[in-house]
Amino acid sequence: MTVQPIRPNLTTKAPTGITGLDEITGGGLPRGRTTLLVGGSGSGKTILALQFLVNGIRQRDEPGIFVAFEETPARIVGNAETFGWNLPELLEEKLFFMDAQPQADLVRSGTFDLSGMLVALGAKAAELGAKRIVFDALDIMLALLEDPIAQRREIYRLHAWLLAHELTGIVTLKAESDTHGSLHQPFGFMQFMVDCAVILNHTVVLGVSQRNLRVQKYRGSSFDENESPFLIGKSGFEVAVTRTLGRGDAEVTNERVSSGVERLDTMLGGGYYRGASVLITGFPGTAKTTLSGAFAEAACQRGERTMFVSFDSDSNEVIRNLGSVGIQLNRFVDDGTLHMVSARTITGSAETYLVRIKTLAKEHRARCLVVDPVSTLSKSGNELTAHSVAERLIDWSKAEGITLVCTSLLDEMSSQSEAGSPLQISTLADTWIHLNYLVQAGERNRGMSIIKSRGTAHSNQVRELILSDAGITVTDTYTAGGEVLMGTMRWEKESAERHAREADAVAVKLRTVKLEAEEAELDARVKSLQVELAAKLTEKAVLARSAEIHEQELLLGRERIRELRGTDAGREERGGAK
Amino acid sequence: MSPDVYNFRLYITGDAPNSLQAMANLAQLCETHLPDRYEIEIVDVLLDPTRALTEKIYMTPTLITESPYPGHRIVGTLSHTEPILQILGLGAAQRRNYPGLKERDAAPQLRRPEESAQ
Numbered sequence: 271m272t273v274q275p276i277r278p279n280l281t282t283k284a285p286t287g288i289t290g291l292d293e294i295t296g297g298g299l300p301r302g303r304t305t306l307l308v309g310g311s312g313s314g315k316t317i318l319a320l321q322f323l324v325n326g327i328r329q330r331d332e333p334g335i336f337v338a339f340e341e342t343p344a345r346i347v348g349n350a351e352t353f354g355w356n357l358p359e360l361l362e363e364k365l366f367f368m369d370a371q372p373q374a375d376l377v378r379s380g381t382f383d384l385s386g387m388l389v390a391l392g393a394k395a396a397e398l399g400a401k402r403i404v405f406d407a408l409d410i411m412l413a414l415l416e417d418p419i420a421q422r423r424e425i426y427r428l429h430a431w432l433l434a435h436e437l438t439g440i441v442t443l444k445a446e447s448d449t450h451g452s453l454h455q456p457f458g459f460m461q462f463m464v465d466c467a468v469i470l471n472h473t474v475v476l477g478v479s480q481r482n483l484r485v486q487k488y489r490g491s492s493f494d495e496n497e498s499p500f501l502i503g504k505s506g507f508e509v510a511v512t513r514t515l516g517r518g519d520a521e522v523t524n525e526r527v528s529s530g531v532e533r534l535d536t537m538l539g540g541g542y543y544r545g546a547s548v549l550i551t552g553f554p555g556t557a558k559t560t561l562s563g564a565f566a567e568a569a570c571q572r573g574e575r576t577m578f579v580s581f582d583s584d585s586n587e588v589i590r591n592l593g594s595v596g597i598q599l600n601r602f603v604d605d606g607t608l609h610m611v612s613a614r615t616i617t618g619s620a621e622t623y624l625v626r627i628k629t630l631a632k633e634h635r636a637r638c639l640v641v642d643p644v645s646t647l648s649k650s651g652n653e654l655t656a657h658s659v660a661e662r663l664i665d666w667s668k669a670e671g672i673t674l675v676c677t678s679l680l681d682e683m684s685s686q687s688e689a690g691s692p693l694q695i696s697t698l699a700d701t702w703i704h705l706n707y708l709v710q711a712g713e714r715n716r717g718m719s720i721i722k723s724r725g726t727a728h729s730n731q732v733r734e735l736i737l738s739d740a741g742i743t744v745t746d747t748y749t750a751g752g753e754v755l756m757g758t759m760r761w762e763k764e765s766a767e768r769h770a771r772e773a774d775a776v777a778v779k780l781r782t783v784k785l786e787a788e789e790a791e792l793d794a795r796v797k798s799l800q801v802e803l804a805a806k807l808t809e810k811a812v813l814a815r816s817a818e819i820h821e822q823e824l825l826l827g828r829e830r831i832r833e834l835r836g837t838d839a840g841r842e843e844r845g846g847a848k
Numbered sequence: 849m850s851p852d853v854y855n856f857r858l859y860i861t862g863d864a865p866n867s868l869q870a871m872a873n874l875a876q877l878c879e880t881h882l883p884d885r886y887e888i889e890i891v892d893v894l895l896d897p898t899r900a901l902t903e904k905i906y907m908t909p910t911l912i913t914e915s916p917y918p919g920h921r922i923v924g925t926l927s928h929t930e931p932i933l934q935i936l937g938l939g940a941a942q943r944r945n946y947p948g949l950k951e952r953d954a955a956p957q958l959r960r961p962e963e964s965a966q
Binding site: 370380 | 859861866869873893894898901904905906907908920921923924926927928929931935
């Protein structure tokens with residue numbers, strides 16, 4: 271006897287179109303099968319189920335049927351308005367609501383079954399060409415069947431009907447799950463029957479609401495087995511997922527973006543990498559915000575859309591405060607390049623923050639993002655999830671190619687060492703800049719050091735960060751006795767050097783002048799000697815000339831005498847002279 | 849006070865056991881309490897699913913009493929007759945004077961109606 275596979279198309283899946291859920295389930299819910307959706311009250315079952323239908327219609331053109339056992343369809347449609355799904359336009363042809371609430375005046379006499387409803391639904395499904403169906407709050411109907419055997423029978427009937435009609439179904443059930451996530455009877459057996467079971471969980475940890483989704487089983491498919499936080503956001507369900515294994519890596523680039531501080535760029539060998547995540551840690555008041563503001567300004571100057579999320583202060587305060595150090599953000603807010611978000615008003619879990627940031631950044635099409643400070647995520651009640659949220663923030667911004675600068679506040683009481691930012695995200699960040707106070711000679715000065723910067727050569731020196739009206743500068747460093755000098759000591763050292771330089775310059779000048787004077791003097795002497803020499807030469811020439819003349823005179827005189835005497839004595843004498 | 853004729857509409861799904869049982873129970877109830885004063889319309893939703901949809905018949909079998917006014921919906925195999933009789937104005941208190949009643953009907957049975965029916 272051979273066993274024929276009942277449904278060879280098991281691998282095909284019906285995408286839910288819900289952010290994150292399709293990633294967790296590897297593509298969607300099992301097509302043509304039943305998915306059980308279990309959760310406590312207010313856990314978001316109806317929204318998830320309805321969104322499954324709406325996305326099916328809008329994205330896949332798969333009409334759907336919603337069987338409402340608990341609420342009137344009018345209320346469900348009204349509630350869905352807040353998500354902007356615009357159900358009324360779908361109602362005519364694509365989406366059918368069955369109001370299956372048991373009437374209040376219903377009289378029960380003996381047992382009954384759901385076959386009438388299934389027959390009616392079958393007719394409607396055929397009419398619509400429905401591919402998806404939701405039974406919302408089936409427990410309401412099951413509760414009318416007091417007999418557990420009858421309940422089980424009706425569940426099997428429903429399951430068989432779904433399979434026979436090849437509808438992808440979601441059945442939601444109210445059930446409080448215990449700490450292990452398994453359901454209480456009497457519906458527990460349903461988990462064994464269905465092909466996929468999803469559990470929604472809504473807990474309050476230290477006053478902060480945390481919603482989690484977990485796929486408990488998925489026949490014939492691998493899935494992410496962990497609890498994933500989710501959020502019911504502006505446009506519906508969003509499940510937070512980390513990038514799962516096997517998904518493509520984000521593109522990396524060698525492009526550098528300026529940190530907004532010229533000399534910091536030099537220290538980093540050109541700036542931050544585009545798409546990198548930068549962590550700036552420091553104690554309160556160490557100019558974390560200012561440094562991130564400089565980055566935002568530089569990004570806006572390049573014309574890149576930027577979003578600045580401040581958890582500490584209002585947007586206007588941030589702009590004013592940054593204005594005092596020469597970072598003028600106002601103009602960029604006005605022309606729309608910069609979007610300032612004050613997140614003080616957002617309350618809720620770390621997940622809420624993350625989803626809001628992601629949504630806003632998407633809306634703004636931000637290429638650069640500043641989150642100041644990211645450590646807010648770990649405030650009370652969020653410790654459990656804050657780390658993974660921060661991880662996902664970095665992960666997400668990388669995947670989107672967004673250059674992320676986040677600051678992280680270090681608790682001054684915790685440790686003065688540089689290790690361990692509160693969220694442990696320092697390992698994930700590509701560049702980690704640490705700011706702290708160095709106390710020296712009765713002064714507290716801001717020191718900046720680059721602890722790490724992946725893939726770039728970077729300066730190993732602690733530099734002093736100076737804030738002034740003109741902006742942020744990173745100073746030259748002076749070391750003395752192994753310490754970097756800062757503040758007044760640096761200034762003193764600087765001015766001492768300046769003095770020394772000036773004195774040197776003066777000395778050189780003086781010496782030059784002296785030498786010039788000597789040179790001039792020597793020149794003068796050379797000239798006078800030359801004149802004297804000329805005089806002597808002339809004198810000598812004159813002397814020689816006069817001597818010659820004298821001789822000639824003598825010669826002439828002698829000849830004249832001889833002529834006058836008429837003797838040849840002069841001849842002999844002349845011959846004797848030869 | 850009581851109408852001359854009681855109108856019933858019973859929605860069933862083919863020959864499902866619950867449906868067959870309901871038909872039998874209704875017939876017996878009518879014969880016992882309303883001899884010759886009743887009309888029963890049987891609607892098989894398998895044959896007319898659209899009607900079930902428009903009239904919101906989701907649980908079968910469902911009995912709708914149209915008269916006396918106001919109408920009522922009774923869901924189930926109709927094995928527990930007392931609530932039905934009350935709706936029809938034929939409850940234990942109301943029918944004290946009727947002859948030929950069995951003791952069983954006079955005392956409402958709240959527990960396990962299915963078992964008592966069998």
